[in-house]
Amino acid sequence: MGPLPKIIVVFLGLTAAGLTKMSHEQKFTEELREAGLAPPVLKAEQWAQMSQNGLAGAFGGLRSVLAFFKSLEAHGYFENQEWYRLKTSYKLITSLDPYNPFYWEQGSGHLAYNAASWARSQRDQPEKKRLSIEREYLEAGDEMLREGIRYLPQDAGLWAEIGRIWSHPLKRPDIPRAAEAWKNASELSDNPVYHRNYFYALARIPGREKEALNLGIELLEIYPRNLTIPNFRSVLWALYQNPLLPLDMRKPTLKQLFGSKKRAYRDLYNYWFRIQDDQYYPGDVEADLRQLIIDLKVPFAFNPFLSPRQRRIPASWWKE
Amino acid sequence: MSSSQSQSPRKRKRTSFISPRRILIIAQSTITQLVRMKIFYFLAPIAALFVGIQFFDAPWYSGPEASQPQQELQMHKNLCLGTMMLFSSLFAIVSTALLIPRDIEDRTLYTILCKPVPRLDYLIGKLLGVMTVIFIALAVMDLILVITLHFRTESVLADVEPYLQNLGWTEPQIQQTLDRIRAHGPSLTLQYGVLAYFFKASVVAAVALLISTFSSSTLFTIASSVMIWIIGAVQNIARQGLFDRGGLAEDTGPIAKVLATLVSLLFPDFQIFDSIADSAARAATITPEQMLTLGGFTFLYLAIYTVLSWFVFSDKEF
Numbered sequence: 001m002g003p004l005p006k007i008i009v010v011f012l013g014l015t016a017a018g019l020t021k022m023s024h025e026q027k028f029t030e031e032l033r034e035a036g037l038a039p040p041v042l043k044a045e046q047w048a049q050m051s052q053n054g055l056a057g058a059f060g061g062l063r064s065v066l067a068f069f070k071s072l073e074a075h076g077y078f079e080n081q082e083w084y085r086l087k088t089s090y091k092l093i094t095s096l097d098p099y100n101p102f103y104w105e106q107g108s109g110h111l112a113y114n115a116a117s118w119a120r121s122q123r124d125q126p127e128k129k130r131l132s133i134e135r136e137y138l139e140a141g142d143e144m145l146r147e148g149i150r151y152l153p154q155d156a157g158l159w160a161e162i163g164r165i166w167s168h169p170l171k172r173p174d175i176p177r178a179a180e181a182w183k184n185a186s187e188l189s190d191n192p193v194y195h196r197n198y199f200y201a202l203a204r205i206p207g208r209e210k211e212a213l214n215l216g217i218e219l220l221e222i223y224p225r226n227l228t229i230p231n232f233r234s235v236l237w238a239l240y241q242n243p244l245l246p247l248d249m250r251k252p253t254l255k256q257l258f259g260s261k262k263r264a265y266r267d268l269y270n271y272w273f274r275i276q277d278d279q280y281y282p283g284d285v286e287a288d289l290r291q292l293i294i295d296l297k298v299p300f301a302f303n304p305f306l307s308p309r310q311r312r313i314p315a316s317w318w319k320e
Numbered sequence: 321m322s323s324s325q326s327q328s329p330r331k332r333k334r335t336s337f338i339s340p341r342r343i344l345i346i347a348q349s350t351i352t353q354l355v356r357m358k359i360f361y362f363l364a365p366i367a368a369l370f371v372g373i374q375f376f377d378a379p380w381y382s383g384p385e386a387s388q389p390q391q392e393l394q395m396h397k398n399l400c401l402g403t404m405m406l407f408s409s410l411f412a413i414v415s416t417a418l419l420i421p422r423d424i425e426d427r428t429l430y431t432i433l434c435k436p437v438p439r440l441d442y443l444i445g446k447l448l449g450v451m452t453v454i455f456i457a458l459a460v461m462d463l464i465l466v467i468t469l470h471f472r473t474e475s476v477l478a479d480v481e482p483y484l485q486n487l488g489w490t491e492p493q494i495q496q497t498l499d500r501i502r503a504h505g506p507s508l509t510l511q512y513g514v515l516a517y518f519f520k521a522s523v524v525a526a527v528a529l530l531i532s533t534f535s536s537s538t539l540f541t542i543a544s545s546v547m548i549w550i551i552g553a554v555q556n557i558a559r560q561g562l563f564d565r566g567g568l569a570e571d572t573g574p575i576a577k578v579l580a581t582l583v584s585l586l587f588p589d590f591q592i593f594d595s596i597a598d599s600a601a602r603a604a605t606i607t608p609e610q611m612l613t614l615g616g617f618t619f620l621y622l623a624i625y626t627v628l629s630w631f632v633f634s635d636k637e638f
Contacts, residue, residue, distance in 0.1 A: 001635065003534060010530075010628050011586075017624045018585025021617075025589045026563050028613055029556055037604055038595040064598050065402035068395055099602060102391045157388075191493075225490070 067097035104148030112141025156189035213239040234271035238283030266318040350449020393504035397601040408521035416528035417541035473505035513600025519618040520593035526625035552590035559584040
């Protein structure tokens, strides 16, 4: 048999074998994709973003390695404050290694923290424009994390990152959005930080104080160590003062919750500023503070109603 | 009379269609041939690279306060597995492409084929020899990877544990985090990744063997095999288009569809091997059943390409 007929037979042989194997290959790929082992199919625009090196890497089966080197390159964009390039670079990185939560978190962090802070600091721009760009980057960070959740639905850390973006006091807090994220994170993980943050976020949403109190009581039962956290004690104390609670509800005393009056004063003093700055639930904290000032003969310097804010009350005073 | 009596049973004794003993002898000689090409010298720079990666760190992974300390280990595994994949695949292509021309050049092929050695035995023996050398090379690289990864894992654990204790985390929480980090250390899953790359390199070698049976130029064999290696990594995209209603199948014209069909039919899918290895680097759960299926695909590909190589090689004249 001459070389040409042989090549034709080989071609036919490969075709026949291909017809047999193709459906099995597809089935196995789908199975791997369902198990989160095979990467999703890259979209046309993601192919377009790749350089020649990128294409070679992706073709050669080096997607994760390429994602790592691209992330090193993106770090340069961050240092040079080239935010658009950084954003497109992270879109590519996450499409190359979508099951790695680190890149979703890192890309979102660059956008929602670094790029948004950069936008806020552009004093030569009109305030409206600054705010609009800052919000755009915050939303881009949020969007990146939500995209990551589509690939990693069981990853509590990604929800927690969304919660952090929208409850960050120095950003543009959006507490209902943060609460939704913290709720999802706490449903996926036993991490007490996620549960506490959900509790704090709920307590800051007007109308959901009762729900927050129930959650706080439940968290204290599950994890009594929560009582050692000053903010947790203070929020719980304020929520117990909700006038809409049933009159016969058993409420803890100041000593039961805080241990001592001085410790209670220190915690509520700090909480008082949270009410002013971060719109925490106020309860009757102001009245409690005024009463404690009289009872403890609090020095003028530690009285929030008379003197400027202290960074903190020194331990030498409240530990006495 | 006596001589004719002793001749007739010898005449009746036919050469068996396939003989494991003959295959093993040819494989053994192929290993010797490859070892004489000093291919194992490549392992020295690779070992140096693996040890060097041990000290390479991206700035955002450093320190116990890094949000995901296991990332450092994952990066280590990705770089090492990537190197192993590149080495094994390229070695499979180059060595297989060189073997038959070298046998012709040395006239070893004539010595072998003038004996009652079926050409299928010769081809399987050659392929098995290449696979064995790749296996040994990967095993050595795997050993270096496991040792370096072990030390790096221990170093990350030693950093993270006191840090978490200082943060006031409870013992179960600390253990949970440490277990997550340990999962990224040397494990059975990591071995699955190395095995997947061995399978991939074996298929690449079989493809190169098929091409070398009808090609008269080593350079053509190498170039064509590299092209198939690259196309194989994206074969699944072409195939996906055929199976995806509303995807590529709807958006593209008839020429693209014909091309996608040809690519899907003619080329192996290397993405399945890469997916398993990537998942191993991520310490994802890979089941033994999935590895068995991957092994089944490897066997299928090897069978297809070896049978076709035999067909081309069976009456080739030298």
